[in-house]
Amino acid sequence: MxxxxxxxxxxxxxxxxxxxxxxxxxxxxxxxxxxATGLTNAFPSKVQQRIYNVPVPLGSTPVYYYETNSWDSSSLFVQFRTNGAGLARYLKAIGTSVDALKKGEVTITPRQAAQVGWDFTGDGQFAGLREHRDTPQPSQQITVSFDEPGHPVVHTVSTVAF
Incomplete structure (x- = not known):
């Protein structure tokens, strides 16, 4: 008992x-x-990836992210290294393709880049695209660095306006 x-x-x-x-x-x-005041070395949560439409491909490493919030918008900054297939999967998942990348174009503004310490100046091999969507869908600015062959580094700023 x-x-x-x-x-x-x-x-x-x-x-x-x-x-x-x-x-x-x-x-x-x-x-x-x-x-956090800068990039965090981790995958964004599944909820963040869904809200901002930033489906980081599995196998990407390293992955960094940073989220900002204000009264009128929220942004998720994501950086990851992948391979050619991972880049194609990522772009397809957000509704675009590798062919949409414009060589030599950096679509992330210097102000946005400075928030997280990204530097797109110099002789890097960059390509970029902008995906504008109507509210409440997120709009994205994507800049890819092809400096290391076979291992592109994807930089994305995805913004949701309210």
């Missing part, structure tokens, strides 16, 4: 302790994301 009473008390108490610890950890993660 004592064992049953003990279990009736201990199991719910253990569950409460575990739940509290998980909840606390989740809050700390969200607090760290909110305090």
């Amino acid at each position: 004592a064992v049953i009473v003990f279990l009736l008390i201990a199991l719910p108490a253990g569950y409460i302790v575990i739940s509290a610890e998980q909840s606390r950890g989740s809050g700390e993660t969200k607090e760290a994301e909110a305090a």
Whole structure:
């Protein structure tokens, strides 16, 4: 009988302790994301990828992201290295193609690039495109660096206006 009473008390108490610890950890993660002032070395969450239409291809590495929010818009900055097939999959998933990239064009503004420390000056091999969509769909500015053959680095700024 004592064992049953003990279990009736201990199991719910253990569950409460575990739940509290998980909840606390989740809050700390969200607090760290909110305090970020630049690119974070991690995949954006699935929700962020869906909201901003930035489906980072599996196998991309390294992946960095940064989210900004204001009263009238929110932007997700994403950078990742992939291969030719990953680039084609990514562009197809957002509704465009590799053929739409314009060689020599940097579509991310210097102001946007400065927010996250990107530098598109110099002799890099860049190609870019803009995908403008009506609100509430996100619009994207994509600049791809082809400096390392076979391993393009994709820079995307996806903005949702309210």
